[in-house]
Amino acid sequence: MVILVSILIGGVCGWRIHAYFTKEDSLPTNYITAKLQDAAELTTQTITYTSRVPMTDGKIPFITKKSFVMYYNATLRAGVDLSEVEVKERGNDxxxxxLPHATIQGTPNIDPNSIEFKDEKKAILN
Structure with a gap:
């Protein structure tokens, strides 16, 4: 009887040890998709650039026409919208x-400390 109980306990312990070391870690596809959608965007490139914007108002030179040129630094991001990612299982392994193609993300982020006004031309009546 003791031998039978020992064999039974040994078999159960061996089976549990084997199951522990041979189990496969797998994540269901919907779990992976849900985790990817939480972030929703992946920036892959950023560009920092300086822009020049000429501004003019009025029509008569020296009387009503005034103008200036504004310069500023801005940063723009490009990347992937992760809400459009498709995840599929192929077999067991x-x-x-x-991933979708990269696109521009958001609008330019202008640095307010970099704004400069140059070439200011004032009018007499303004």
Missing amino acids: KIVVK
Whole structure:
């Protein structure tokens, strides 16, 4: 009887140890998709640039026409919208993630400390 109980306990312990070391870690596709959608954007490139914007108002030179040129530095981001990612399972050991093409994300971020006004021309009546 003791031998039978020992064999039974040994078999159960061996089976549990085998199951522990051979189990496969797998994530369901909907879990991966949900985690990707939480972030929703992935910036892959940023560009910092200086822009020149001429401004003119009025029509008669020296009387009503005034103008200036504004310069500023801005940063623009490009990347991938992760809400459009497609995740598919291929067999038991592969997951295919299809990313959309990169696009411009948001609007330019203008540095307010970089704004400069140059070439100011004032009018007599303004």
